[in-house]
Amino acid sequence: MSGHGAPIPMISTACGPLTGTAEVPGDKSISHRSLILGAMAVGETTIEGLLEGQDVLDTAKAMRAFGAEVTELGGGKWSVHGVGVGGFAEPDGVIDCGNSGTGVRLIMGAMATCPITATFTGDASLNGRPMARVTDPLALFGCQAVGRSGGRLPMTLVGAADPVPVRYVVPVPSAQVKSAVLLAGLNAPGQTVVIEAEATRDHTERMLAGFGAEISVEQTDEGRVITLIGQPELKPQHIEVPRDPSSAAFPVCAALIVPGSDVLVPGIGLNPTRAGLFTTLREMGADLTYENERTEGGEPVADLRARFSPYLKGIEVPPARAASMIDEYPVLSVVASYATGQTVMRGVKELRVKESDRIDAMAKGLRANGVEVEEGPDWWIVTGRGHGNVAGGATCASQLDHRIAMSFLILGMASQDPVQVDDGGPIATSFPIFEPLMAALGAQVSRT
Numbered sequence: 287m288s289g290h291g292a293p294i295p296m297i298s299t300a301c302g303p304l305t306g307t308a309e310v311p312g313d314k315s316i317s318h319r320s321l322i323l324g325a326m327a328v329g330e331t332t333i334e335g336l337l338e339g340q341d342v343l344d345t346a347k348a349m350r351a352f353g354a355e356v357t358e359l360g361g362g363k364w365s366v367h368g369v370g371v372g373g374f375a376e377p378d379g380v381i382d383c384g385n386s387g388t389g390v391r392l393i394m395g396a397m398a399t400c401p402i403t404a405t406f407t408g409d410a411s412l413n414g415r416p417m418a419r420v421t422d423p424l425a426l427f428g429c430q431a432v433g434r435s436g437g438r439l440p441m442t443l444v445g446a447a448d449p450v451p452v453r454y455v456v457p458v459p460s461a462q463v464k465s466a467v468l469l470a471g472l473n474a475p476g477q478t479v480v481i482e483a484e485a486t487r488d489h490t491e492r493m494l495a496g497f498g499a500e501i502s503v504e505q506t507d508e509g510r511v512i513t514l515i516g517q518p519e520l521k522p523q524h525i526e527v528p529r530d531p532s533s534a535a536f537p538v539c540a541a542l543i544v545p546g547s548d549v550l551v552p553g554i555g556l557n558p559t560r561a562g563l564f565t566t567l568r569e570m571g572a573d574l575t576y577e578n579e580r581t582e583g584g585e586p587v588a589d590l591r592a593r594f595s596p597y598l599k600g601i602e603v604p605p606a607r608a609a610s611m612i613d614e615y616p617v618l619s620v621v622a623s624y625a626t627g628q629t630v631m632r633g634v635k636e637l638r639v640k641e642s643d644r645i646d647a648m649a650k651g652l653r654a655n656g657v658e659v660e661e662g663p664d665w666w667i668v669t670g671r672g673h674g675n676v677a678g679g680a681t682c683a684s685q686l687d688h689r690i691a692m693s694f695l696i697l698g699m700a701s702q703d704p705v706q707v708d709d710g711g712p713i714a715t716s717f718p719i720f721e722p723l724m725a726a727l728g729a730q731v732s733r734t
Contacts, residue, residue: 296691296710298698299730300678303546303594306727308537312337312362312527313555314716315489316585318388319465320525321345322396323497324366325354326373326472329522333364336527340715341386348393351377352404371520372473376402380440383408385641385686385715388462390439391420395466398429399449399473407440411641411686411712417441419458420466426452427470451476451516455508458636459609461486461559464512468494468501474516483509486609487559492584496523528555528587532613533717535563536692537727539617541592542572543624543673543700549727552589553582562611563618564590570598570625596673598625605633612636616693619648623657624700625670635664641712642685651682651694655705679703688712692720695731706734 312335322345324331336342346356346364353375355367369375374397381404383390390406394417397404407413418437425431428446433439451474454467464480468490471478491512494501500515534551541547556564556576567574573593580587600622608631611618615637622629637644645666649659656677658669678701684691691707698705710733713720724731 291711293709294711295706295708295734296695297704297706297732297734298695299704300701301544301699301728301730303548304537304541304544304727304729305548308549308551308723308727310529310533310537310551310723311339311717311719313530314339314341314532315388315487316527317342318345318392319489319493320527321349321356321366322392322469323493323520324522325349325352325356325368326371326396327368327497327520327522328370329368331366331368331522331525333366333525333527335362336364337530338362339718340384341389344382344384344386345389345393348381348383348389351379351381352397368520368522371517372400374400374402377404380405380407383412385409385412385712387412387415387641391417391462391466392469394420394424394443395469397445398424398443398470399427400445401447403442403444405440405442409686413439416639419460419463423452423454423463423467424470426454427474429470449474451478453479454481456480456482459484459486460636461490465490468512468514471514471516472499472518476516478514478516480512481508481510484606484609485510485559487557489557496584497521526582528582528585529553531555531560531563534590535614535617536696536717536720537724538574538590538592539621540696540699540724540729542567542574542595542598542621545594545596547592547594549592550589551592553587554590556586556588559610562607563614566601566603566607566611566618567621569601570621571595572598600625600627600629600670602630608633608636613689616644616648616689617696619652619668620693620697622668622670623652623676623697624673626672627670629668629670630665631667632665634666640687642687642690644687644690647683647685647687647690648693651680654680654682655697655701676701677703678705681706681708684709684712686712688716692717699729
């Protein structure tokens, strides 16, 4: 079953050149944070370009349950009347976060230092994912969590009535964990300090500063040290959400492997903590250029132009780059299948605990389509077959994971035989316009 209904089998067939403009949705990470911080500000925050995928809609619903007034105005415009830091009301029902690990972990952080109790659940995929990585540091503030074995949802959190500030070293690079601790620190007195050995996406830090929080970032021998002064009054903002680089990855990668393609993807956020995929593709020899580079809402933005690249070469992706492209490894492995030589990806154990075990899911599906894959606990290697030599012909399990489903549909756009996925339903969680957008470019993707 799909997380939001009956399975939707889909098939992708080799197509002619992909051409035109791909206007992908707003950035999912920034969309989640806009709603949550808007709900924690005093007054009205307005948002333009919000991603209206199911993950973000579930976060909007959760903010309403905590007492914020969240209104859809149409055309990607939203209004959030916040309740202030520490002002969350106790929700009447269970908070259902659907498929969204980002949503549930950030919301848990935001409520952890409020004197309220809330119960969280999600779909089958989310309920199988580990939450202890967030609830353990939240316990340091005084928050209590009771869930299923292995720290899994459904889970009830009892927020700290008298929270204390925390100094926390993030054990594994994770923007979700870092952000949850920072959001919890908003309603704790004094300084909350988060230390990360490797930089992860910094949207939370940028946005907290924009909302008026007193936050500083310093690079030290310990790593990246983030210091937040608790109990500010957050000021409402007008936020223009840049387009999502993780969604842009799919039309960009499709253009690189489909002969004759030339696709422009405008207005993509190029925050350096998110743009690792595009750097990697260029190192592989991709014809990928940045046009009209600019800054919007404190985030670097550019238009990306991707053209068919028949001479892609496998490379070793630096492990230090993993945090900046962790969600893009599945579709990178598709591009690697059409390159020559080996593409080596290390330091990626985080992929094992995403919406699915993404290394396992991609390895099984690629092998079924004639691509050689080796894997270990935190690494995998794809041996490319070169342009035109990927057999295809298999049905792949999406494992309730939107990025796995989309990645295999991209694979089928240049393979010798069509590629099918057993369930494309989860795609709606992050990229609800994937099918019509790809069809407008010339892709042959259909529901079966």
